[in-house]
Amino acid sequence: MVSPLRLRRLVMLLALPLLAACSVPEPGNEGGIHDPYEPANRRVHEFNKSLDRSVVRPLARGYTRAVPDGIEDSIVQFGDTFSTPGYAVNRLLQGDLRGAGLNTVRFATNAVLGFGGIFDVAKEFGLPAEATDFGETLAVWGVPEGAYRVSPVFGPSTERDSAGRLVGWFLNPLDIALPRPERYSGLVARGLGGLTERGRFSDTYDSVLHESADSYAQTRLIYLQSRRFELGARSGGAPAEETFTDPYEELYGD
Template identity: 30%
Template sequence: MNSAITSISKLLLLTIILTLSACSSTADQQQNSNGKITTSGDPRDPLEVINRPFWIFTWDYVDKYIAKPASQVYTAYTPPFLRSGLYNMALNLNEPSSIINNILQLKFTDAAKSTGRFVLNSTIGLFGFYDPASDFDWSVEQEEFGEVLGVYGVPDGAYLVIPGLGPSSVREEVGDYVDGLYWPMAVIDFWPNMVRLGVLGLEKRAAVRDQEQLVLESADPYSFIKNAYFQNMNYKVHDGNPPIIIDEAQEAEIDALLDDF
């Protein structure tokens, strides 16, 4: 029953998001320092007028008073073996979806590796608490359905800031929904899944602690995070080898400048 309600809620949310994206203009709007609405023109972010307040709420309140302190307490007081084990278990539950998503991309070697990781870690590794698969150089290479869509040419869609969670996009949200339909995610009860997501969230927040100063020192933290998000998505879709995109207009300006000299 809970899984059915969750699925219906996600579908409703995605419908609302897609409707808003279709109704929004391609020109972005934001508030400047004087409180006036200005147009930034980023076609990736047609919902910026909504996303920016969500970002302020997430970064200035949820992260500052909840996520960051919680991750600091968790990493400081959780015994290393327990912390590592819980994180391994949370990642292990994603392996079945990685198997399917690798196959959909015709990455059969990676699919076989994910299969081996899941079988070995779920048995000898005590439901994923330990990671004996790493002894065979079967590294974690988890794939999401959003990456599958990207590989087949589906664009990111509108940039989204999920209140309390952070940056996302329409494609990633659709991908996460599909990944949630795979076994064992589809049969995990609500609270165990919340524990899994909590562990992943705490570890993710702890991992970016050293980069936090870059956000604070940026002229516009919102744009900084947005650009970093899209760069990371592009990096993941191309398995760490994103194509080099040449700005022809900029190249033409440089050529003209060199001709003048």
Template identity: 30%
Template sequence: MNFSKSLVAGLLIASSFLGGCASNNAQEQAATTNSSTTVDTSDPRDPFESVNREVWDFNWEVLDAYILRPVTITYVTVMPQFARTGLVNAAENLREPANFTNNLLQGKIDDSLDSLARFLINTTVGLVGTIDVASKIGLERKEEQFGETLAVWGVETGPYLMLPFLGPSDPRSFTGDYVDGFAFPMTLIDGTLNLARIGISLLETRAQLIDQEAQLEQAVDDYAFIKNAYFERLEFRVTDGKSADKALGEEQLDDFADFEAMLEGNDFDSYDLPEEDKKEDKEKDDIDNK
């Protein structure tokens, strides 16, 4: 049991930063791709870029290469799809009270009530959240984090930070994640269960990145690419998607769509559903299009 706890803790540490982690050494890649290309380090959002790049390389080339990616591949290979779906649903359900609170603090009354209803329905009828009954009856997840609430209140992000083990972040988002950790029922979950919850979410997040690795490796400066996507995602979420058309060109939007789930530690909008769920979603889309 102690070994299992240590393994989960190790995965947690290694994987939590990798929401946006997907590069080799960016400066070396840029020089290889084009010897005349130089890396612009004048981004005012990133005053600690030289240190951030070193942390990025360590996170990706050591922790991901030797721990997280191999374990993720093993997890995806041996875990049945229905079990993965149930575990993800249960992990997401535990966040609904925080969604309720943050929607309420942002003045989104209807969305806050939807979040509360989702938690009550999925916890009871949905067997402790393993089945997303609420979505099947039309109550979609309205995810909001306290970092977004701070943004609505006028708090700036602060400098971009690539944290050891914790990955892409900024002071506002880091504070928001910390506060969300105290929302009910997080404080009632014991250490082992909480580690399992976060570990499952992070393994699923890393699994989504596997198909995007080739595209990331083609980027001239993938550190800058992910950093820009990170900030675009923050604005996208704070404005509920209204910033996308204005801030991003068509090509950038395509790239952003590919990496949005990767950068969101626990966002599974693009999660690979079982075939019966995909069929239901397709039938729903056909009805809407009519």
């Protein structure tokens, strides 16, 4: 059996080529907005906006109108259950044995008692979701955030989170253990979950992407501050009111 330390070393070797070109902010700009690729990012952002306007938004609205809320919720829950073994691996890599154990028990409970994971039975037993990702794992290891990046289709990210997304695809044991095409069921469920979110919060998405004066700057602000707050809260950092400026305050006021 591979020890947690050896597993961490193996995964870090996989991530190193992706992190080698990470950009470092200028001295004094730590914690600010580091966006040396802004011209290229803006072009990708405009592509994503066009894709959202012509494909994603109408598809999401049609999907949420056609599919009952209960079925949508079950699909979202199945996607979360499918992802839970990956959460457990990341918690293990972060040195969080408690979180790894909780995710393992949560997965087993929902997979067996939740009819393959479509119901969140574990929550009723006091086992809340312990979601995480390899971007957070890299942050725990001390890897800097790097520059802000916008990816086609996937949208806003950072160099660290982009590397985390790529490596994270190889960390879920179900993606290895299950045969094709069953291994793709989680990916499909997460994609449908994305449509659910886009459809249910359509007005909020539209206000940022299609109605703000500078949708690129607004999206960048919301992503960076939300992600930093999320990682700080999970790691037990400073209280939210000391580290987080509400990104929606500028949009909606008091």
